[in-house]
Amino acid sequence: MVDTRFFGEAKETKLVDLLGAVGLAAEAADMHFQDMDVGGVDSLETAQSQDISLAAQKHYLPDLKETKAGVVLVAKEFKDDVPSGVIAITCAEPHASFVKIIEYLYPDSQHRLAVTPHVGELGDPVLEDNVTIGQNVVIGSGAQIGENTIIGPNTIIGPNVCIGRNCVIGANATLECALLGDDVVIGHGARIGFAGFGWLDHAKTNKKIPQVGRVILQAQTDIGPNVCIDRGALGDTIIGENTKLGALTMIGHNSVIGRNCLLAPVAGLAGGAILEDSVLIGANGGTAGHLTIGAGSIIFARSSASKSWPEGSKLVGNPAQDMKDFWRELAALRRLAKGKTK
């Protein structure tokens, strides 16, 4: 569900009007909506009966079959996988149509780089006791800051951002569309919750996909300086309890990191990566998107996982493989180059 603290209340809208406004009247011509009101947009997994969701590519299929969404924009080839009782709008370009719906329902999503506070949006933040606010800090209206938290100088806190107790937020940082637990540390210059790198029609029109999700930093997370964490495109980017991120780390939208992980400096996760608990990533290591790294795995420095790996994996290389395989192959190559057959 889109958090309307960050992206404005969806307009009260009849489904039939919405579909007309975004150019889907023909696709919906034969349907009978009985004046259905639209709640909002959501992912297939969490959408409710008044929400609109999307099934654009093959990897949406498992969630499509289980969805409780009211309406799904669906590519022709997945039409028969829409559960009965769910309204299926078959589109030539479902993702592009879904973008139009987001822009229509959440006008803020298309106008601004990010939800930085500006004139008219500054208000008194809600502060608990003993909060320390540095010089030149700018706080958006509706922001909440917990007891004993310190905000460093020149930092920007976006509207409605919630920060827990005993947090330390560094200097020159920016937080927006974010909810922080207690005892969170944010490094100087960290960028938390900006719009991630999501585009349609790659290298042709580069149409921006509105990013209407959030960042959740659970308790005791520690985020290094100049780190960048995208907010979710739809839904949340989550950093789990007691997980620590080194300087200059980059976390793509909708990544979900478990508890007690350590990501060394300059690590990076592409969008939609899942790290289970207690994963270690070495400096400049990382993963591709839309995969799962099992609990307790280690991705060594400068190595990147290109697919899912089970718990306890130890990975080296690009693309990463089991470390024993990596070293065996390197040894084989060295023997080959020296003209040895064994």
Added chain:
Amino acid sequence: MVDTRFFGEAKETKLVDLLGAVGLAAEAADMHFQDMDVGGVDSLETAQSQDISLAAQKHYLPDLKETKAGVVLVAKEFKDDVPSGVIAITCAEPHASFVKIIEYLYPDSQHRLAVTPHVGELGDPVLEDNVTIGQNVVIGSGAQIGENTIIGPNTIIGPNVCIGRNCVIGANATLECALLGDDVVIGHGARIGFAGFGWLDHAKTNKKIPQVGRVILQAQTDIGPNVCIDRGALGDTIIGENTKLGALTMIGHNSVIGRNCLLAPVAGLAGGAILEDSVLIGANGGTAGHLTIGAGSIIFARSSASKSWPEGSKLVGNPAQDMKDFWRELAALRRLAKGKTK
């Protein structure tokens, strides 16, 4: 041509005086300059009849043969390639002499990290209607900002920077020596137009090469948070229309990126790289400098091109090669390590 909005008017200077001032009197002793006035410095390609240019290494040769510069500082081995009518000053160390000339003509180029506004340089910017300026924004004198543009809090706009209409500039960013088109988005903490990484006499004296160029961000470019874009050393670093750069991307001086490209987060181009239109670079991918990547090419994540490639290339690895070759070689290595001959 050096943009004198950013680096001060070149002094009115006679060529003979300039050469004496920078220690080239002996090299020019036999020449007859007839009181020639110096216009400025420029690259071989764009220099005019009163400009001084440089031909220091082999890769300058094609432009040297076609140059319309008035004067060229030239290494001995390229002396015979200077077109007739162009004054050739043969130097032992042409690049070092050229640096002295830049420092003499543009004194600002040697004194400051970057052209940040400071006391005495702040002036009323020229704002069109409906511009929104955040808290604690610092704007240098002569800066121009177009209609409907928003500048986020704590951002620094250097003197004479021009920003188009409907732009969104994030918070805590710095812009200097830059010209921006309409509808440009700049992420929080982005560093646009600082002096790039150019040095002479590597690892010995590390003499700084003055950086007297600009950054041009064409319309609809979108620059992620904490991105760094060097200004040109001489001439421009250019990001083409509708090209999008992810978070923490690094663009070296004098790189030229075409239209509709997508560079995913943590991508990087070394100085002087050329990307034609519609090039895609995956996360943490990039190129070396002084090469051309043809239109529509893809450089996959964590791969880096070390030489020029034609249009439509699909590149993987370090150094990058055609993706089919990359995967075939990896498969061969795996068979080898398993002791298989096929």
Added chain:
Amino acid sequence: MVDTRFFGEAKETKLVDLLGAVGLAAEAADMHFQDMDVGGVDSLETAQSQDISLAAQKHYLPDLKETKAGVVLVAKEFKDDVPSGVIAITCAEPHASFVKIIEYLYPDSQHRLAVTPHVGELGDPVLEDNVTIGQNVVIGSGAQIGENTIIGPNTIIGPNVCIGRNCVIGANATLECALLGDDVVIGHGARIGFAGFGWLDHAKTNKKIPQVGRVILQAQTDIGPNVCIDRGALGDTIIGENTKLGALTMIGHNSVIGRNCLLAPVAGLAGGAILEDSVLIGANGGTAGHLTIGAGSIIFARSSASKSWPEGSKLVGNPAQDMKDFWRELAALRRLAKGKTK
């Protein structure tokens, strides 16, 4: 020695009381301390007779045998290597106990992300003549700034930071726990002296190791924009005279870089790396920690050294190897993939 300008005066403490307070009473039960006063904590190499030091792992051994520390917390297996006259406290978890001692002696080390100035800590900095301070700069009490130095807008200078003469500090930067020589340049958004990435009990409790060291930037160093340099964990992170670091470079705690080095943009050193003089590292290149790269070596772009290399090495690959070996192996692989035996 911990610099008490940055981490508060160690409490006047009797050794016997300290050991009791941190849970080491039993380990010290049979010893007779004669009311020994504790000076502070320090590394084995530089500790004096009233200091406490640590020998937790094998790589501490050479320094352990030579230490002049008064007291050493030592793992059981190294107990016999403690020099006579040094009090050895044998612990099950010496590093964890050492952390408790640091937290006890230097309470500031555990409470704050970094030593950013806040209410109560702002004071008049000590400025020499002709210092230029930009708008919205925040300076902590006790900071010193040398003649002709320029501080860019919105930059934060932590308490007791010392900056030399003729320096140029960019905008939106943060400096803390740092000492800068003359003629130093710091890029916009650089993060100098924050707490580095040091944790105990990896991926379990992720216990923070307090970082009570400093950053030393020697004369004529040039630090690019958005660069991150950790302060030492204990002792100093040092960038040598006339060394230049490109944009987005990351330097881990206790790294020591020699004179006249060049680290291109997005380079990175893990903690405790030593670069001798005149080392070149290409873009996105780097090293692992706890190793030494000999003078005049070159680590090419995107390559990373995983072990020590002698002077004059030319290194390519991941893990880096001698460049001739790298290219020979790549050629062998290509022949193999093409089915050639030679």
